[in-house]
Amino acid sequence: xxxxxxxxxxxxxxxxxxxxxxxxxxxxxxxxxxxxxxxxxxxxxxxxxxxxxxxxxxxxxxxxxxxxxxxxxxxxxxxxxxxxxxxxxxxxxxxxxxxxxxxxxxxxxxxxxxxxxxxxxxxxxxxxxxxxxxxxxxxxxxxxxxxxxxxxxxxxxxxxxxxxxxxxxxxxxxxxxxxxxxxxxxxxxxxxxxxxxxxxxxxxxxxxxxxxxxxxxxxxxxxxxxxxxxxxxxxxxxxxxxxxxxxxxxxxxxxxxxxxxxxxxxxxxxxxxxxxxxxxxxxxxxxxxxxxxxxxxxxxxxxxxxxxxxxxxxxxxxxxxxxxxxxxxxxxxxxxxxxxxxxxxxxxxx
Amino acid sequence: xxxxxxxxxxxxxxxxxxxxxxxxxxxxxxxxxxxxxxxxxxxxxxxxxxxxxxxxxxxxxxxxxxxxxxxxxxxxxxxxxxxxxxxxxxxxxxxxxxxxxxxxxxxxxxxxxxxxxxxxxxxxxxxxxxxxxxxxxxxxxxxxxxxxxxxxxxxxxxxxxxxxxxxxxxxxxxxxxxxxxxxxxxxxxxxxxxxxxxxxxxxxxxxxxxxxxxxxxxxxxxxxxxxxxxxxxxxxxxxxxxxxxxxxxxxxxxxxxxxxxxxxxxxxxxxxxxxxxxxxxxxxxxxxxxxxxxxxxxxxxxxxxxxxxxxxxxxxxxxxxxxxxxxxxxxxxxxxxxxxxxxxxxxxxx
Numbered sequence: 231x232x233x234x235x236x237x238x239x240x241x242x243x244x245x246x247x248x249x250x251x252x253x254x255x256x257x258x259x260x261x262x263x264x265x266x267x268x269x270x271x272x273x274x275x276x277x278x279x280x281x282x283x284x285x286x287x288x289x290x291x292x293x294x295x296x297x298x299x300x301x302x303x304x305x306x307x308x309x310x311x312x313x314x315x316x317x318x319x320x321x322x323x324x325x326x327x328x329x330x331x332x333x334x335x336x337x338x339x340x341x342x343x344x345x346x347x348x349x350x351x352x353x354x355x356x357x358x359x360x361x362x363x364x365x366x367x368x369x370x371x372x373x374x375x376x377x378x379x380x381x382x383x384x385x386x387x388x389x390x391x392x393x394x395x396x397x398x399x400x401x402x403x404x405x406x407x408x409x410x411x412x413x414x415x416x417x418x419x420x421x422x423x424x425x426x427x428x429x430x431x432x433x434x435x436x437x438x439x440x441x442x443x444x445x446x447x448x449x450x451x452x453x454x455x456x457x458x459x460x461x462x463x464x465x466x467x468x469x470x471x472x473x474x475x476x477x478x479x480x481x482x483x484x485x486x487x488x489x490x491x492x493x494x495x496x497x498x499x500x501x502x503x504x505x506x507x508x509x510x511x512x513x514x515x516x517x518x519x520x521x522x523x524x525x526x527x528x529x530x531x532x533x534x535x536x537x538x539x540x541x542x543x544x545x546x547x548x549x550x551x552x553x554x555x556x557x558x559x560x561x562x563x564x565x566x567x568x569x570x571x572x573x574x575x576x577x578x579x580x
Numbered sequence: 581x582x583x584x585x586x587x588x589x590x591x592x593x594x595x596x597x598x599x600x601x602x603x604x605x606x607x608x609x610x611x612x613x614x615x616x617x618x619x620x621x622x623x624x625x626x627x628x629x630x631x632x633x634x635x636x637x638x639x640x641x642x643x644x645x646x647x648x649x650x651x652x653x654x655x656x657x658x659x660x661x662x663x664x665x666x667x668x669x670x671x672x673x674x675x676x677x678x679x680x681x682x683x684x685x686x687x688x689x690x691x692x693x694x695x696x697x698x699x700x701x702x703x704x705x706x707x708x709x710x711x712x713x714x715x716x717x718x719x720x721x722x723x724x725x726x727x728x729x730x731x732x733x734x735x736x737x738x739x740x741x742x743x744x745x746x747x748x749x750x751x752x753x754x755x756x757x758x759x760x761x762x763x764x765x766x767x768x769x770x771x772x773x774x775x776x777x778x779x780x781x782x783x784x785x786x787x788x789x790x791x792x793x794x795x796x797x798x799x800x801x802x803x804x805x806x807x808x809x810x811x812x813x814x815x816x817x818x819x820x821x822x823x824x825x826x827x828x829x830x831x832x833x834x835x836x837x838x839x840x841x842x843x844x845x846x847x848x849x850x851x852x853x854x855x856x857x858x859x860x861x862x863x864x865x866x867x868x869x870x871x872x873x874x875x876x877x878x879x880x881x882x883x884x885x886x887x888x889x890x891x892x893x894x895x896x897x898x899x900x901x902x903x904x905x906x907x908x909x910x911x912x913x914x915x916x917x918x919x920x921x922x923x924x925x926x927x928x929x930x
Contacts, residue, residue, distance in 0.1 A: 301670040309677050319923045320651040326929075327659050335685030518928050566925060573669045573921040578868050578913075579676075 263440035266448060269455060270436065277433050277466045281349040281424045286364055286417045288424055292402040295395075296422030298574040299415055304392065305371065305385045307378035308333045313367065313419060316342040316376075319571060322518035322563075323426070328526030333378035340492070341526040346564070347514045349424045351470030356508050356524045357495045358473060364420035368412055382412040389415065394577020428515060428564025435561070443561050450558030453551050458543055468513035468562065475507050476524070479544035482506065485537040486527040494524070517560045532556050613790035616798060619805060620786065627783050627816045631699040631774045636714055636767045638774055642752040645745075646772030648924040649765055654742065655721065655735045657728035658683045663717065663769060666692040666726075669921060672868035673776070678876030683728035690842070691876040696916070697864045699774045701820030706858050706874045707845045708823060714770035718762055732762040739765065744927020778865060778914025785911070793911050800908030803901050808893055818863035818912065825857050826874070829894035832856065835887045836877040844874070867910045882906050 282288055303312040316330040316338070317323040323344040325331075330338035340356045345363070352358065354366035370376040371385050379385050389395055390410050399409035402418055434442035443451065454460055463469045473495055476482045483491050495504040508524050521527070522534035535555050539545040547555075632638055653662040666680040666688070667673040673694040680688035690706045695713070702708065704716035720726040721735050729735050739745055740760050749759035752768055784792035793801065804810055813819045823845055826832045833841050845854040858874050871877070872884035885905050889895040897905075 298670075301668070303668075303671075304676055309675075310681055318651070318653075320648075320926050321653075322925070325659075326654055331660055331685075335681075520929055563928075571923040571925070573923055575672070575916060575921070576670050579870055 260440070263448070266452065266455075267435065267438060267440065270451060270460075273455075273460045273464045274436060274468065275466050276436055277347070277427055277429055278350075280427060281347075283349070283362075283364075283420070283424060286420050286424070288421050289402065291398075292418050292421040293425055294574075295398045295402040296418035296420065297570070297572075298398065298576055299419050300422055301574055302576060304576075304579065305377065305379065305388050306333050307380075310334075311377045313345075313370070317345045319566065322346060322515045322566075324519040326520065328521055330375075332373070332376040336375040336378070338375045340524045341521065343511060344515055344519045345423050346426045346428050346566070347467045347512055348426070348470070349420070350465075350467060351509065351512065352472070353509060356511075357498050358509055359498045362420070363423045364416040367419035367423075368416035371412060371415070385412050385415070386410060392577050392579055398577075422570075425567065426570055428566055430514065430564035431561040432558075433564075444557065446554050446557040447561045448558075450551075450554035450556070451561075453555055454558065457539065457545065459538070459555075462510045462542075463513050469510045470512045472510045473504070473507050474510050474542075475505075477506055477541045480541050482523070482537070482541050485540060486523055486525070488523075488525050488527045492524055513559065514562045515564055517556070517563050531559060535559070610790070613798070616802065616805075617785065617788060617790065620801060620810075623805075623810045623814045624786060624818065625816050626786055627697070627777055627779055628700075630777060631697075633699070633712075633714075633770070633774060636770050636774070638771050639752065641748075642768050642771040643775055644924075645748045645752040646768035646770065647920070647922075648748065648926055649769050650772055651924055652926060654926075654929065655727065655729065655738050656683050657730075660684075661727045663695075663720070667695045669916065672696060672865045672916070674869040676870065678871055680725075682723070682726040686725040686728070688725045690874045691871065693861060694865055694869045695773050696776045696778050696914070697817045697862055698776070698820070699770070700815075700817060701859065701862065702822070703859060706861075707848050708859055709848045712770070713773045714766040717769035717773075718766035721762060721765070735762050735765070736760060742927050742929055748927075772920075775917065776920055778916055780864065780914035781911040782908075783914075794907065796904050796907040797911045798908075800901075800904035800906070803897075803905055804908065807889065807895065807897075809888070809905075812860045812892075813863050819860045820862045822860045823854070823857050824860050824892075825855075827856055827891045830891045832873070832887070832891050835890060836873055836875070838873075838875050838877045842874055863909065864912045865914055867906070867913050881909060885909070 280288060286292075300313040300317075303309055303315070306312070311333050316325045316332075318325060323346045325342045327342070329340060330342040332338055343356070348354070349363045351362075354360035354363055360366040360369055368382075371379050372382065377385075389399075395410060399414055399418075400406075403409040403414050406414075431442045431447075454463075460468070462472055462474050465471045476494065477484075481491075482488065491506075493505050495507040495509075496502070498504070516522075517531055520531065521529045522531065528534045528537065532552050535552050536547050539547045630638060636642075650663040650667075653659055653665070656662065661683050666675045666682075668675060673696045675692045677692070679690060680692040682688055693706070698704070699713045701712075704710035704713055710716040710719055718732075721729050721732065727735075739749075745760060749764055749768075750756075753759040753764050756764075781792045781797075804813075810818070812822055812824050815821045826844065827834075831841075832838065841856075843855050845857040845859075846852070848854070866872075867881055870881065871879045872881065878884045878887060882902050885902050886897050889897045
């Protein structure tokens with residue numbers, strides 16, 4: 231055999247040995263992806279197009295009015311607070327502060343969560359003292375550290391003085407003799423919030439597109455599934471469905487350096503079992519909404535991930551795994567609906 | 581003649597007498613409108629499509645970046661202040677407060693004017709202590725009652741930490757080795773503001789459409805021309821071109837009940853002649869941007885109009901004339917450019 235023939239023979243041998251190996255590897259990877267997609271679909275399921283409510287059906291007129299009222303500061307005691315203050319859409323509907331600032335710069339007791347993908351939780355707020363987004367919108371108006379108004383009647387008085395609102399409330403709540411009410415304010419704002427879902431690369435993955443996540447992101451997802459993170463952070467929102475104690479293996483403040491230490495849901499129920507219990511937060515868009523935890527005590531997502539594993543699961547995650555999980559969490563950063571990103575122009579006072 | 585013929589004769593007589601009268605009246609009205617359009621065009625002139633600057637040429641990349649930076653609160657000392665805080669577009673780019681509130685709820689010395697149609701004034705701010713919109717954007721960053729940052733370098737540090745800004749600054753300022761600077765922040769925000777012109781029914785009138793103003797509005801415009809209001813409130817912006825003493829015929833505080841009394845431009849020049857001197861404000865969108873005057877001391881537009889005539893012109897305007905003028909001022913409420921009403925989504929910190 232001359233060298234040319236020997237060369238061809240060697241190539242043929244390589245092909246015979248390696249192609250099946252490559253094929254088997256690819257087949258295994260495909261099967262692993264399908265397995266992962268199936269596994270995570272059972273825990274999460276697809277993100278809906280909106281988060282409707284039987285008590286508050288969505289209509290275009292109600293959503294439009296709600297988007298306006300979301301930006302309305304003239305119904306706060308000092309004219310500085312609107313929903314958009316603590317939930318600016320430009321920062322993924324969170325304010326970037328440790329704790330929100332309301333009227334007269336009063337500090338809110340806890341961190342402002344994003345209102346994206348927020349309406350389908352068991353309750354609103356960290357400790358479940360608001361039944362849902364409508365209740366949250368309503369109670370904010372008289373909340374001392376938020377709008378700080380003395381009464382619902384005082385809010386209604388201002389809304390009625392701004393004449394341009396009447397036709398918009400009439401359209402959103404047809405047939406009502408006095409539609410300009412705080413209840414309808416709450417329904418309109420709630421309806422707007424119910425439209426705020428942000429589909430992300432993770433949803434493409436859930437729908438079967440294995441390539442929507444990078445290898446690192448898939449490793450991060452597997453780590454979260456195997457580690458038990460999704461035991462609490464399940465649902466299409468990856469959270470919002472349970473209350474859980476923060477600090478099972480160690481007090482959370484050991485790592486978050488929180489001061490003061492918040493007793494959580496105990497403040498609502500006065501049940502000892504609810505001490506340091508908080509609602510499991512939604513993880514969607516988490517990379518866009520620092521700082522973290524109920525008190526915004528941690529600025530870096532990687533640190534928050536490490537602390538969660540430490541105090542909730544008793545695990546000391548190695549840096550590579552933290553990094554994989556952070557990569558996965560970035561796949562939860564979603565696309566904000568264009569209609570939500572239009573600034574509404576509010577009616578004049580005179 | 582029978583009654584039918586008499587009837588026809590009577591109709592013919594009426595037509596002969598009245599048609600020319602109606603025609604003459606219409607012709608007079610037309611001539612009066614044309615005269616008014618000509619007169620006001622000489623004092624105001626057409627609103628441009630943007631307010632360009634030789635020092636800061638407008639490019640789409642610069643305007644886009646400026647719109648983002650306009651909403652950026654993470655470069656303020658407590659994370660609560662952005663341009664949009666005192667100039668929310670939903671309220672016609674003014675905040676509705678007597679005096680603006682900056683970082684840590686600090687009170688600004690004066691009322692926030694709208695930034696719509698604002699870039700072509702002789703200066704920014706009420707007392708001319710900012711050379712223009714770029715200078716205003718820059719100095720706000722270190723202004724103690726606004727962003728309150730300790731230095732420009734500290735702002736640049738944060739802007740550079742938010743990695744997503746680098747490509748946007750590079751695109752807006754091509755060829756610069758370090759484009760992420762406070763100077764370029766100021767240019768970008770200024771460029772965005774230079775696009776914010778709001779054409780109104782008044783502009784249609786200026787362009788010859790006599791029907792764009794109602795009869796009441798035309799009477800109001802004539803009252804302003806005859807009364808001398810446009811001696812100061814001239815230009816396409818109806819103001820912004822002169823400094824003038826507020827309170828020529830009487831101290832302004834006699835009627836505005838202002839306390840404390842602001843010495844105006846004297847604070848900048850230390851010239852006795854500048855005591856109680858302020859920049860003549862732009863009147864565009866005035867009906868949408870209460871409260872009024874440099875200290876927001878007056879809530880109602882009608883009251884502000886009456887006070888202006890009283891203290892600047894020594895006239896006690898009758899209520900009908902105030903009402904006509906207010907009607908005309910409403911014809912200055914303009915259409916906000918759609919591109920300005922999109923909320924920009926800001927890059928993540930990590």
